[in-house]
């Protein structure tokens with residue numbers, strides 16, 4: 421990607437009515453442009469870095485002040501893009517922000533492309549690719565935990581881990597290269613099995629740890645989809661409302677109340693959970709309800725977690741049993757509802773029918789048992805990922821693909837070493853593994869990857 425010398429500008433805050441709006445200018449010409457469009461209240465000789473300056477943006481045609489603003493300058497290289505950066509805090513409103521932007525563009529800046537400020541920060545070595553991606557995660561974070569993870573990636577945690585692995589790999593590669601260049605010298609003769617062990621310990625093992633943590637990405641960043649399923653009238657919508665702590669779904673004593681799929685996001689012990697309420701399962705005649713029941717069944721196959729609800733104040737029927745046969749036992753929690761009413765279902769029947777399913781007794785009417793339900797949901801989700809506590813570094817799909825590629829080359833190198841293959845083939849695999857690692861931080865990588873990542877930002881980022 422060609423680095424462009426032009427000075428760029430954009431509105432950095434969402435366009436709308438508000439207290440302040442921020443415009444950013446970055447590039448060699450930024451200070452010059454600021455001088456053209458800004459008239460300070462008190463005359464100044466030079467703009468100092470990191471100092472706010474009160475004044476007006478001047479309309480070049482009428483020479484009249486357009487808005488009172490605060491302007492600051494951050495001189496290269498101590499700025500976000502490592503270029504000269506000017507920030508203007510104006511009042512916020514669609515027209516005022518676009519008028520100021522127009523004036524800045526007329527004074528010599530070009531409108532920034534989406535993500536271009538970040539792209540410049542990356543190209544100038546201020547951030548690596550994982551940090552640029554962390555900003556997307558941070559903006560889209562759905563839970564406290566995803567904010568924390570994104571912040572740690574933004575601080576460079578993933579980049580540092582990758583660099584550690586890369587350094588270990590470079591050391592190994594140096595040994596292998598030496599034994600190719602000076603095959604007869606004793607100091608460079610190396611034992612294949614020894615190097616293979618080193619590859620495993622200092623590169624493959626940490627890579628595999630990162631790959632294992634990937635499985636948690638969906639949990640923390642995107643949220644787990646949990647479907648509430650059960651036969652009609654068992655109290656599914658009431659349970660949804662309780663978990664949301666709000667009356668969102670319609671609840672009535674009439675069987676078949678819910679026809680559509682309802683979805684709401686809720687935070688359970690810090691986990692973002694997408695709760696899906698479905699139509700109760702029963703024999704249906706009407707077209708609308710049939711559609712609802714079909715949708716409910718299809719949700720069972722896509723959900724990460726099933727909350728299977730039964731009504732303890734009634735006997736089980738064929739629909740309960742049919743649902744039980746459909747759910748994935750590994751990802752299901754049994755909710756025994758309506759415990760405030762006299763029981764018609766014995767412990768014995770529940771035990772023999774639902775066997776090892778983790779279960780929670782609740783009353784959606786009184787709220788009893790919901791603390792336990794939250795805990796059960798939390799531990800089921802993390803348990804299925806075989807993780808008790810969340811990982812501190814979680815790669816995204818792009819990182820995962822590069823890590824998988826690196827692992828494959830490293831495994832090849834290791835096998836070839838053990839089988840006594842020529843050192844040249846080992847060196848080649850190690851080099852490819854190094855390239856794959858460098859794709860992650862962006863030291864190596866195609867233009868396509870860069871434009872893919874940076875175009876996901878909006879203009880002004």
Ligand SMILES: Nc1nc2c(ncn2[C@@H]2O[C@H](COP(=O)(O)OP(=O)(O)OP(=O)(O)O)[C@@H](O)[C@H]2O)c(=O)[nH]1
Nearest residue numbers: 653654655656657658673676677678700758784785
């Ligand atoms: N006593 C008692 N009544 C409950 C409880 N949970 C739900 N109900 C009642 O059971 C009836 C059905 O509740 P819903 O939440 O609509 O049940 P549903 O499973 O969503 O029903 P459909 O959408 O028709 O499949 C309503 O009259 C609720 O007030 C509970 O824990 N105790």
Ligand SMILES: [Mg+2]
Nearest residue numbers: 656657677678
């Ligand atoms: Mg319902």
